[in-house]
Ligand SMILES: C=CC1=C(C)c2cc3[nH]c(cc4nc(cc5[nH]c(cc1n2)c(C)c5CCC(=O)O)C(CCC(=O)O)=C4C)c(C)c3C=C
């Protein structure tokens with residue numbers, strides 16, 4: 017960790033141009049009423065704010081750069097997929113609506129700061145020695161790393177706080193699909209936060225600090241670390257490979273294709289409910305991949321399973337990765353043939369998944385797979401028809417198993433410093 021280098025540089029001005037002072041935090045002045053108290057002043061650009069890195073934000077386009085937090089849509093959906101993921105689902109522990117709203121406001125401020133490369137609140141040190149610092153400190157010295165924080169609300173949240181009338185029709189509970197072997201401990205959640213960054217420490221720091229701010233009001237239900245993005249939203253960049261060694265994400269919604277995003281990903285103004293306009297719906301599936309079985313499967317069979325070649329990722333009968341697939345040339349149970357929009361009434365989703373390995377399964381095999389994340393305008397016309405088709409007859413099913421599942425309504429973006437995550441839902445004003 018580069019804290020020393022940062023802390024002792026000559027120029028300790030932060031990105032806001034204020035000096036990197038050791039002023040006590042507002043929380044220190046107010047007493048120990050909770051970590052969130054300090055966020056209001058510092059998050060609003062107060063003079064006590066310290067930069068996380070203590071030096072300038074990396075230039076745009078750099079892997080260390082900052083992704084703007086404010087906008088019509090939340091970042092982390094159309095954003096060029098970062099290298100690493102820390103995804104966390106939370107259970108709400110409070111029945112007090114006002115307390116929960118305060119938390120959402122505190123989270124928003126902390127998220128805006130962390131994505132800009134700053135510490136939470138008044139920072140990781142410099143406050144009163146008798147109190148825990150506002151920020152946990154492990155990201156000191158690290159650049160913003162294109163961190164994005166994306167919040168989602170699960171179906172069970174709408175059973176609380178008198179919100180049942182605000183639940184979007186498109187936020188359906190997922191049906192049980194053939195072959196599902198879902199672990200309740202890795203499924204569901206009232207809330208989720210998707211943290212994506214080019215540095216795993218930055219993503220983990222962000223989730224940890226949000227969980228810390230939420231202590232007593234929310235609790236982590238399950239979480240998933242991911243590496244090696246398995247889809248990209250930048251079709252002109254090199255397509256990443258999944259743990260089966262195949263290029264994954266060749267045909268995906270491009271984050272720069274405004275028309276496709278409007279058609280398939282963003283909730284439209286007329287879709288309803290009003291508070292979701294500009295938002296999206298997220299399906300998360302933890303998919304175990306039996307890599308040991310796969311590794312003993314012939315190359316020909318592997319290529320038949322996907323309907324694409326392993327070397328360049330070209331569809332059957334074609335030479336180049338981005339050649340238009342001719343579905344009838346593929347085996348009837350080929351994954352690509354069954355997942356393609358033409359086989360599913362046009363259903364199109366934006367995939368944003370990551371590979372994972374989480375130790376062993378206790379039977380001498382790696383607990384490895386794909387943490388599948390898909391964004392869409394409506395779950396009923398997005399993930400569900402595609403997964404129904406795949407669950408029925410995909411050749412890939414011999415090698416994978418869905419072991420975790422969750423669905424979330426992802427509200428629109430936070431417009432400016434006065435706005436906050438979920439404002440439309442909780443105030444009834446778009
Ligand atoms: C319900 C949706 C999907 C699940 C679940 C899913 C799991 C899954 N996929 C791969 C590997 C590949 N998928 C590819 C293409 C592809 N997959 C889906 C949907 C789901 N995949 C779609 C919509 C598509 C695109 C179809 C098209 O339009 O042609 C590919 C090929 C390359 C690509 O286009 O991305 C691979 C490889 C795995 C390993 C997996 C579960 C572990």
Ligand SMILES: [Fe+2]
Nearest residue numbers: 264351352355
């Ligand atoms: Fe797929």
